[in-house]
Amino acid sequence: MWLWQQNCLINLLLKVVGGRSSISSGKGRSHQNPIKYGFSLVKGKANHPMEDFHVAKFVQTRGQELGLFAIYDGHLGDSVPAYLQKNLFSNILKDEDFWTDTARSIVKAYEATDTAILSHTPDLGRGGSTAVTAIIINNQKLWVANVGDSRAVLSKDGVAIQMSIDHEPNTERDSIEDKGGFVSNMPGDVARVNGQLAVSRAFGDKNLKSHLRSDPDIQQANIDTETELLILASDGLWKVMANQEAVDIARRIKDPQRAAKQLATEALNKESKDDISCVVVRFKS
Incomplete structure (x- = not known):
């Protein structure tokens, strides 16, 4: 009842802004494996349209099943994260080396996508976006890549493992x-x-690009019996919540959509002012 009341309150307080709903959620599942996912996106209190975008889906290709998940946290507009939502994964998967050298394909696709953003139009390249992407291959391997401060956290046997690196100006000052x-x-x-700009790596940001990087950090993990869930979220969550706290909350709720909603609710309760976007992937019930 309490969770239902909290979600009703959020819906009453938030409004539709800029043609996109200020709160959205959904869920889905693998057709071949016991993996389920859910997502929740909530607009922050800043006086601009929602700038976070996400991807959460399973696709079949070459007889393989891939889980594709991402959070794109835009700034100075929503054009760059919207472009990433439409193009980044397709650029990764169409690379001829994807099945033999996945890390190399991810790096090449991130670079090519950023080049396309910067050369597309002046307006598109003016803004920017962070990105954290996760690819699950046949429920066996997990590849995580990120640029910026959106974050991926894996839970193995209840222990939070950060799978991405926050790219902050002070840590990459040199x-x-x-x-x-x-x-x-x-x-x-x-x-x-x-x-x-409060991140040291980003897509876009044409006016700052000579001083920024857009190459991703990449980590890989094997999915085994201890692998419980994966959380991807924008910094609207991570500014107010520790990795282990987020994992503890998500583990208590079997429905990943409800878990994602609860994480967003907790971030709001902790007075996060930013857009809050969260994807929860549960590997087993």
């Missing part, structure tokens, strides 16, 4: 300065590239 940029906490108290 790279930024080597490219002629600088890191400043002014204005405000958050480190930003050239005093503007």
